[in-house]
Amino acid sequence: MANFHLPKDFIWGVATSAQQIEGAADRDGRGESIWDRFAAVPGNVEDGSRPDATCRHYDLWHEDVQRLRWLGVGGYRFSTSWSRVMPTGSGAPNVTGLDFYDRLVDALRAADIEPFLTLNHWDMPQALQERGGWPSRDTCAAFAQYAAAVCERLGDRVRYWVTHNEPWCVATLGHAEGVHAPGLRDPRAALQAGHHLLLSHGLATEAIRSRAPDAQVGIVTIVSPAHPASTSEADRDAVQQFDGLFHRWYLDPLLRGRYPEDALRDHVRRGHLESVDPPFVRSGDLDRIRVPLDYLGVNYYSRTVVAAGPEGHPRAVRAAPREELTEMGWEVYPPGLTEALERITCDYGDLPLYITENGAAFVDPAASAGRISDPRRVAYLREHLIAAQRAIARGVPLRGYFAWSLLDNFEWSHGFTKRFGLFGVDFATGERIPKESADWYRDTVAAGAVVNGAET
Ligand code: FCB
Numbered sequence: 001m002a003n004f005h006l007p008k009d010f011i012w013g014v015a016t017s018a019q020q021i022e023g024a025a026d027r028d029g030r031g032e033s034i035w036d037r038f039a040a041v042p043g044n045v046e047d048g049s050r051p052d053a054t055c056r057h058y059d060l061w062h063e064d065v066q067r068l069r070w071l072g073v074g075g076y077r078f079s080t081s082w083s084r085v086m087p088t089g090s091g092a093p094n095v096t097g098l099d100f101y102d103r104l105v106d107a108l109r110a111a112d113i114e115p116f117l118t119l120n121h122w123d124m125p126q127a128l129q130e131r132g133g134w135p136s137r138d139t140c141a142a143f144a145q146y147a148a149a150v151c152e153r154l155g156d157r158v159r160y161w162v163t164h165n166e167p168w169c170v171a172t173l174g175h176a177e178g179v180h181a182p183g184l185r186d187p188r189a190a191l192q193a194g195h196h197l198l199l200s201h202g203l204a205t206e207a208i209r210s211r212a213p214d215a216q217v218g219i220v221t222i223v224s225p226a227h228p229a230s231t232s233e234a235d236r237d238a239v240q241q242f243d244g245l246f247h248r249w250y251l252d253p254l255l256r257g258r259y260p261e262d263a264l265r266d267h268v269r270r271g272h273l274e275s276v277d278p279p280f281v282r283s284g285d286l287d288r289i290r291v292p293l294d295y296l297g298v299n300y301y302s303r304t305v306v307a308a309g310p311e312g313h314p315r316a317v318r319a320a321p322r323e324e325l326t327e328m329g330w331e332v333y334p335p336g337l338t339e340a341l342e343r344i345t346c347d348y349g350d351l352p353l354y355i356t357e358n359g360a361a362f363v364d365p366a367a368s369a370g371r372i373s374d375p376r377r378v379a380y381l382r383e384h385l386i387a388a389q390r391a392i393a394r395g396v397p398l399r400g401y402f403a404w405s406l407l408d409n410f411e412w413s414h415g416f417t418k419r420f421g422l423f424g425v426d427f428a429t430g431e432r433i434p435k436e437s438a439d440w441y442r443d444t445v446a447a448g449a450v451v452n453g454a455e456t
Contacts, residue, residue: 011400013075031087038181134193155212297356
């Protein structure tokens, strides 16, 4: 692929999210978010840190836009904080909160950087949680109202919209496993939450399109190709189950207008649903969920090796030696990215795709001469970009790539212990320190491809 070039309109970008970088949790009328509340409970966040102590992007946004400029990226994926825009979850939006994003979008436009705006990157207003949160159907209307408020203000300058980031994580990690906000361990509530996330995606899409007819609206899912731990039938069956619960549970309603039958049966078998006809899926819901997408965003970090656990339920197992794992314990497995992209195109058709997140946490050494040396992150990004290029060469309509992340940030239940940034952050002072990966990404963006990549 020495002479390989990506499509001319390919968007090179970086991604962040509001709760992970902004700080300023109680400034200018922002309301409490479910993550502020969850992180305040001892034991929920590994290092006991609070999201409010993060990178201070709310104050330093202007210099962060200069960093984007320096990187030469054509796109910036960020999220608006739901609790900054709708502090109590309903009623009139907080104008001062919207002003912040207004200034940011203007600065991005002035720098020729396309804003990719995510509405829900997990930071629901706590007030809405208290009224039932995602398991409650009323939250769908509240989300559409929030989408409308953001679109009224920014729809003339923002073209690319993401409704939700990784609904699987919100539903399962937040409502069944209790490791993300709001910290519930109730598999039935998780299924309702998942359905309402999907339904609200449909409603928000309508709200955006009616206000900004040229908008490109999509949703972001996490993908992780599942491979069996052995050739046993039980492990291969567990892979099917994993795929149904993790990928198809979201992709099938969105792109085919139905929940996958095998996964419905799995939920019944586990006692999470009474029947394959769940009462919370009302007539007309699936048509609203299947509203045509302009594109699909995929976040890729690793594959999942699956074995049959108790009662044949899928269980993720570690398959790689320690040196092939990132600090998250996730295996470095670039071919999984090509596989995931090809699979979506093959099973769901020629929908434009964006890699909306891809990156790695490693332990970085202290800065020396104003730079942080992070060769493993460079290798990770390089190998994954080659895997993305390979997918394009094989016909996948991939339109862009966003590295996660611009800055080290608040990594959810891991607090500040996991660092994904192209720029290191000193959380005590807010100082940003470029890593070698930032230099490398800048050169790659300028070159328009990873040159001398592997053969297709
Ligand atoms: C993704 C999240 C993102 C970040 C990365 C590491 O699942 O969307 O906010 O935490 O993982």
